[in-house]
Amino acid sequence: MSGVAPLVSISVGVLVERSKSASQWSDFLWRAIGVLIGVPDTPAWTRLSDDGARATFYAGAADVELHRTETSNYRANLASGVPSLWVALGPTDADPPYKLLIVTADPAEGEAMTGAGNNLVEAIPMPLTVQEAIAQFIAEHHVETQFSKRKRDRANPEALARQGPSDRRNRE
Numbered sequence: 170m171s172g173v174a175p176l177v178s179i180s181v182g183v184l185v186e187r188s189k190s191a192s193q194w195s196d197f198l199w200r201a202i203g204v205l206i207g208v209p210d211t212p213a214w215t216r217l218s219d220d221g222a223r224a225t226f227y228a229g230a231a232d233v234e235l236h237r238t239e240t241s242n243y244r245a246n247l248a249s250g251v252p253s254l255w256v257a258l259g260p261t262d263a264d265p266p267y268k269l270l271i272v273t274a275d276p277a278e279g280e281a282m283t284g285a286g287n288n289l290v291e292a293i294p295m296p297l298t299v300q301e302a303i304a305q306f307i308a309e310h311h312v313e314t315q316f317s318k319r320k321r322d323r324a325n326p327e328a329l330a331r332q333g334p335s336d337r338r339n340r341e
């Protein structure tokens with residue numbers, strides 16, 4: 170959710186599952202279960218299936234935004250062995266009980282979405298076509314940067330020493 174416009178956006182549709190809860194504090198558990206490549210001609214929060222215990226909904230459309238400055242995060246995601254997209258759902262006070270906030274391929278951004286406490290954030294498998302698009306984006310825009318450790322100035326122990334009253338008088 171950078172303030173800079175993305176260079177590439179990949180449109181996806183998000184699938185969400187609602188299942189009955191065994192908890193005494195909530196009736197249902199909600200979680201993102203997948204993404205569709207492209208955006209279907211279906212209104213958000215359309216029920217796709219329901220067997221009584223589990224219901225699947227099309228939660229709506231989102232864009233996976235790719236930024237040049239995040240290519241190292243995307244590369245680490247693809248190299249992880251299980252490339253993922255992070256889907257964040259935010260609570261509402263109406264029906265449906267959640268709204269689609271973001272879908273991202275940046276693991277750091279996905280983790281940051283968990284900080285609100287009330288958001289549901291789920292890492293879901295990244296479809297192969299999205300993996301290929303991100304790999305192409307990395308190939309075009311990644312710039313390797315050298316790590317350079319910042320060097321501190323040497324501390325002056327005399328500047329840090331406590332000065333007694335006699336030291337002040339001698340200077341005046």
